[in-house]
Amino acid sequence: MGGEGLDYARLGLKVGLEVHRQLDTAGKLFCSCPTRLRLDEPDLTVLRYLRPTQSEVGEVDRAALFEAQKGKAIVYEAYEDTTCLVELDEEPPHELNREALEIALQVALLLGSRPVDEVHIMRKIVIDGSTPFGFQRTCVVALGGQIDVAGKAIPIQHVGLEEDAARKVGEGPDVVRYRLDRLGIPLIEVATAPVITSPEEAKRVALAIGRIMRATGKVKRGIGSVRQDLNISIEGGAITEVKGVQELELIPKVIENEVRRQVELLRIRDELRSRGLRPDDIRPDIVDATKVFESTSCKLIRKALRAGGVVLALKLPKFSGILAWEVMPGHRFGKELSDIASAWSGLGGIFHTDEVPAYGIKEHEVEALRELVGAGPEDAVVFVAGDEERCRRALLAVLERAKQALIGVPRETRMALPDGRTKFMRPRPGAARMYPETDVPPVKISPDYIEALKEKLPEPPEKLAERLMSKYGLNKKLAWQVIDMEVLELFEKGVEKGVPATVVATTLTETMKSLKRDGFDVDRIGEEQLLELFELIGHGKAFKEAIPDILAYLCKHEGASVEEAIRELGLTAMTEGEIKAVIKKVLQDNEALLRERGEKAFGPLMGAVMKLVRGRADPAKVRELLRQAMRAWAPKGA
């Protein structure tokens, strides 16, 4: 499917963007723990349950959420030396981190946003367990401003600062595990107005905002340090909030998929209406269908029944075929029901008659099931297996979602998947989920402080690109690549080692990209290795022609040194004598050519020599030696 055939202008696409980026501060936003992720085992774990408090979302959602969360235990993983009582919600938060605030204000000023006079910290209710508090602390530090992207002014709504959530490291049906290392790392947030009208434009805006954030030199890099949220709507659809798009490249695809989804959901609505379905026709008559599956060969159902579970079924009148309707590539309407059922019940998913017989469920079982719930050929049946209470909740969620299908696109928050599709997370919360954090005093921002910040604002990205071009002689494309691939610091260090700027820039950008394209895991190459490589090149102990091979070796041999790579690849620099010997051999082998074409044979001969010494000798040196040898040869041959 993809984006072909979608006329975004006609569909009335509107996208607002929220770019979040971790700040590389010494301490966290509300405590002094380091902003460092941990891969080793935690020192201690703490078990908690969260309870929804009043009025965080609508009353109905609240009840549903309560049911969904009831009994779900959360285990927090903590470290004695890098997490403290604040992250564990065992100590009140400290004051707002001033280093983080300053970085956020710098970004705000670069975007032309106006800092507020007093920053007020808010609590945003989040009860999935990703913060032990049950809320995330967040604040707006500036309003307004704009960023120009390809000649269009994109208004900025606000620049904010918030604490990152804990990292989910595991989940079972009854327990979810979060690691507290990430909790509290400052995140800067820049939100645009919903004026973006195409998937590609969204990507360009995200790139431009990312460049401004990076200009501060105080943002974290690498996987997970950037998260983009997209508010996507089309005419007649609804605003869907897609959270957590990590890669820039994925933004257009996520938007295409979401637009496609909304278009298809509207078509499904029209189809259901044309079938004469009315909301009241969908009855909450949940039927116990355990008997039908008593001797089933479906493993999932057998397992559930053995554990004392049941099979419950719900008829969706006139839905036959609808559940198999593709709303995103490889994602059918049945998946919409399934995701929502899992979210509310904790069950793995649902079965439905648009996809069975399958999974070991036999035709006769499907027929018995249809008969049991009184479903005709035009109807669909959804059924679930497991704990009775959870099954009931799953089917009630399916029921509500099926009713919404008649209305159109539900307002919801979805999670971005790595393949560009999205998955139901929760209904969209109202403004009521935000209330003041009374444990942290407001922070006054004085005009004098802002004036002082303006004096020493970081170099905006355009200026930086110009400097890279004029100072190092990089072309425009390379200069922007150095900026966008976030290798500026490494680039400058490489140049200091005496390697030509273009070689350093190309290595860090083009070469890495092409290795990645060829399937190499370039994340295994460390900064020290790259600096070692530049050092060796600077000292004439390695040559730029050998760079791709050396890097490829390093990808395959994690932790290897560059010297080892050079040795193993046979790329040790040749001595002048060794080069001369190769030249001599080539000249001997090509005597006829040499005699026939004289000096004009230089080109082909140079090629032949380089083929034998590539990566082990400096081509300029080879050229010089070859010319000498040819001159020496000629008189003798004449």
Added chain:
Amino acid sequence: MPSVAELAGYSSRVREALRAAGASVGDRIRISKGDLVVEGILMPRPALGDRDCVVVKLDSGYNIGIRFEEGTTIELLGPGAKPAFARPPKPERKPGLPEVAFISTGGTIASRVEYRTGAVRPALEAEDLYALFPELSDIAFIRAEVLYSLLSEDMRPENWAGMAERAAYYIRNGVDGVVIAHGTDTMTYSAAALSFALRGLSVPVVFVGAQRSSDRPSSDAALNLIGAFVAASRGPFAEVVVAMHEGMGDEAIAIHRGTRVRKCHTSRRDAFRSVNAPQLARVVGMDIQMLTDDYDRRGEGELEVLARFEPRVALLKAYPGMDPGLLDWLVDEGYRGVVLEGTGLGHVGYYMLDAIRRATREGLVVCMASQCIWGRVNMNVYERGRDLLAAGVIPLGDMLPETALVKLMWVLGSLTDDPEEAKALMLKPFAHEVGPRTPISTLAP
């Protein structure tokens, strides 16, 4: 008309401008300053921060502060929706459940947040407990009342007496247990006070609080309350206890004896620890595990309330360079008793000796507990201890200093006027507050 109280946090010129605009807290306003124009809901001014900054809630839900300056204008756009606390429906009374009295005295646990402003208000009707904590309706039938709305630091001995009288009222009316919600700071003083005041208890009296306010999803209030109600309704003991988290996690609620418990951490959920005595019990889900055999059994007592506390009793902490004039002042003011929180095994500087001798001579009861918290005083080991004994100081064994203070207030208020008799009573155990054995493993982890 804008309420004065709601605007109270703002500076006079902001108040004036808001009044001129006719804007009250909760109204939708527009505030303009140069090229900045902001619309949103007017919020009350938090106690901290710049009183000239007008706090506005944006449509996104965020609050920001805009400084009111020369040329700033405020317009009223319209009245705001007044927030209503949508009370969830009350569950029905389930037959056959034990009956528990719930006495609310204030503090974090008996509060709810006003989400619009973030203010935590102690306005919770005790009846709302069922609605907020539906599990309670499976544990007990609750008879609730709001006795006080006091921060625990504002409690006084007369409030202990008030709590004791109300608890006794319910016990005499046949409840199976009493739960008292209390701010955590001085909860152990109150628990000790009721331990002494309620003689001949026949049911558990359980103090409960919360270290995290109940407005947040991570509050310990719910679990502590549930644990307290389980203990009050089903506990096999008839003592005054404190129910709080046993660890940082939500696995178990610890039941501490009221005379042996101390708040040992400013903020952790498991701040409360039993000192110099084993924890009495633990509640896990609906189960109560007794951790000692030595407790007063449920149903064995004949209730008597002795709830007079002598206010002219002080707790003095010894420190290097302490001024003996402090003690002299107490004597001059007519104090009747002093608990010294001595160093180590129960010592004070030599420069205090004369003042102490004068105090005992003038009829004050002077007792000694240790500021080490863990362990017991022993004034026979060093000369200074022997000097103090000779000066008439009463060593209180392993009694907690705070418990000793409350006990001395009670002894002088409810039992005797005679200093000599009072000294003897201070050494007699009434509520497991002092014991002859020091268990080996009683140091806090």
